[in-house]
Amino acid sequence: MKTNYDVIVIGGGPAGMAAAIEADKKGAQVALVERNEELGGILNQCIHPGFGLKYFKEELTGPEYAQRLINELEKTKVEVFLSSMVLEINHLENGNHLVSFINEEGRLSLETKAIVLAMGCRERTRGEIKIPGARVAGVYTAGLAQRYINMDNLKPGTRFVILGSGDIGLIMARRLSLEGMKVEGVYELMPYANGLFRNIKNCLEDFGIPLHLSTTVTRVIGKDRVEAVEVTKVDENLQPIDGTQEIIPCDTLLLSIGLIPENEISSKAGVALNPATNGAIVDDNFETSVKGIFSCGNVLHVHDLADNVTQEAEKTGRNAASYALGETKEAEAKLQVSANFPIGYTVPSTTQKNQNASIYFRVRKPIEEAEMVITSGDKEIFRGKPRSYKPSIMECQMVPAKLLENATDEITLSLEMKESA
Amino acid sequence: MKMRICCTTCPNECELDVEIDENKKILSATGNKCPRGLAFAEKEVVDPVRVLASTVKVDNGAHNALLPVRTKEAIPLRYHFEVMHQLEQMEVSAPIQMGDVILPNVCDTGVDVIASRNIR
Known part of the structure; x- marks a missing residue:
């Protein structure tokens, strides 16, 4: 061999x-x-x-x-x-x-x-976000439920609450509805939906499934199996607001809370x-x-x-x-790539002076209108047109090699806000 | 009446704000980057269409209990539950090739339901 x-x-x-x-x-x-x-x-x-x-x-x-x-x-x-x-x-x-x-x-x-x-x-699980309450059967990650239904021909429950408006959660809301299961609602901690807009439209609105923003699951209730979940509205610091609790009867909680x-x-x-x-x-x-x-x-x-x-x-x-195959040339002049909030990260972390760069990033919160500004030291080497940015969309910023000629040994990406959401 | 529509023709996913009259005719539309958005909106306000994807039981797949299927083209949303009901009654046998017709001319739409993958 x-x-x-x-x-x-x-x-x-x-x-x-x-x-x-x-x-x-x-x-x-x-x-x-x-x-x-x-x-x-x-x-x-x-x-x-x-x-x-x-x-x-x-x-x-x-x-x-x-x-x-x-x-x-x-x-x-x-x-x-x-x-x-x-x-x-x-x-x-x-x-x-x-x-x-x-x-x-x-x-x-x-x-x-x-x-x-x-x-x-x-997938992130219940333990990751520490949902209090009963340790009962009927709590699944959305992807696991997807596998059960779409590949294994198994039915994970009959009456669902979905926590998290990521794409997997939205897709599952539609899938469960089509297969004759009841989806009580999708609950999202953040004040905005995390999934693609098309999925909000085609997976929730098509089936009349409500999306509750700034609301999260605060307790799992049941004896051996989920019997209900408690949901609570959260304030701008994402803290539960006492007095807004609501009990939603269901037998299954699906978690679509990240990867x-x-x-x-x-x-x-x-x-x-x-x-x-x-x-x-x-x-x-x-x-x-x-x-x-x-x-x-x-x-x-x-x-x-x-x-x-x-x-x-x-x-x-x-x-x-x-x-x-030994064809790689050593990088001549490496540039450190960094970013300022609300840009959450960049891939790659370094690039090269003599090459066009494609820099992938994601914003941490929705931005209504901002200009992408790339600086090196105190020099501005690029300024983009004003536009909106969403956390649900991975962005790619192209930087032509010509612009990088003026860079020192690092570049920094920032979003200059026109009007923040 | 005003409506917000998400065109799903391409990955740009333009969000259109459209105004329609009582006969569901579009009076104004903004937000679309190309004419395909308007064509999508015209269909969407009258009779929305979507590709339907589901599964069909496989009686002999080596690893696979289910075959993923989809309508070859978008069909009216109002037929989706009827097609789901028809697919639920079916059973298919391997080998299956991606693109094989599983259910022809579903609900008289002229659109076939096809296999989404090979099953050996």
Whole structure:
């Protein structure tokens, strides 16, 4: 059996598959290791349309989007290991890495020059936001309920309350309604909805499901199974307002309260993480703090669209292959990239002077109108047109190499508010 | 009457503010970046259409209990529960290829329900 590769990709979702396909196209010897028994990742359970508008230029469902990538992958020489769980990454003296995983055959270790981390996210759970009350059955993360209904043909409950207006929660509200289950309402802690506007419209309004903003679940009630939840309005500091409690009878509480990049393997391998994203700190090649280890997709930062994941992963796959094949040039002049509130983070954390930069970021609160201002030292090198920014949308700021000529050793992104929401 | 509409033709997701008369004719529309937004709004106020996605039971899939399916084109929203009811009665057998027609000309809309993936 072959035990030496140029690139090993960890994760077989849209990021991992796209990275593997592109690395293979560059002539690298590639292996892909996937925990599940089939490729596709979370796309397989996202049976709703809305994928691919940007990348494939047509509207696809999640499984279709995955199938197209699977079909592409099957045309390559990429070796795929399914039902295989990566345990650890070790570094070898020759500069290569050793990826160890288990599957039905036992423990395997493969040597590789480069690694692409593409493990995606897991969901935040009740424990993460510490909802008080009874420890009863009937509290699920929205994605788990989605898997039960869309893949396993299981029915998680009959009468639902959904906490969190992220896209998964909204999509599930529609799905449950179509399948004949009752959704009492979607409750959102923040004063604005977190999901895409199209999903508020097509998933809630189409089915007459109310969205309650600035309201959260403050207690779970029941004996063995959820019997009701207590919801309470919150003030501008997100603190519950006493006297506004309301009891909503239901048998199931779905949580759509955010995602956590699954970076345990990365951390153990010494990859430095960005506390703002819980993803790796990467440069403009999507290389992490560990030489030869790259990261892309939702394990790097949470994306709203699979299309963006694929594009990011394609670049990362090509970069990992270039590194492995010895084609990478050392960066000449690195620029530190930082951002001021309300910009929450930037990916990448560094870029290069002589290259066009694409800087991804997300705002922490809705901005009605602001100008993007990029400074270096005390010099302003770029000012954008005034426009609105939403936390639900991942933004990309392009910075042409020409503008970076005047930069010192860092650039800072700020939003100059015209009128804050 | 005033309505707010989200055009879902492309990822721009323009939000349109439209004003309609009692015959559901659009008097004014703002917020759309291209003419497709207006075309979408005209349909949306009269008879909104959506792509419907659901699942159908598979009687012999290796790993898969369900086949994800969708209508090939958007169909009127008012047919969605009827189509759900028809899909619930069905069972299909592997192998299935993405794009296979699972239920033709659903509710006489001229639109087929198709498979969203391969199942071996």
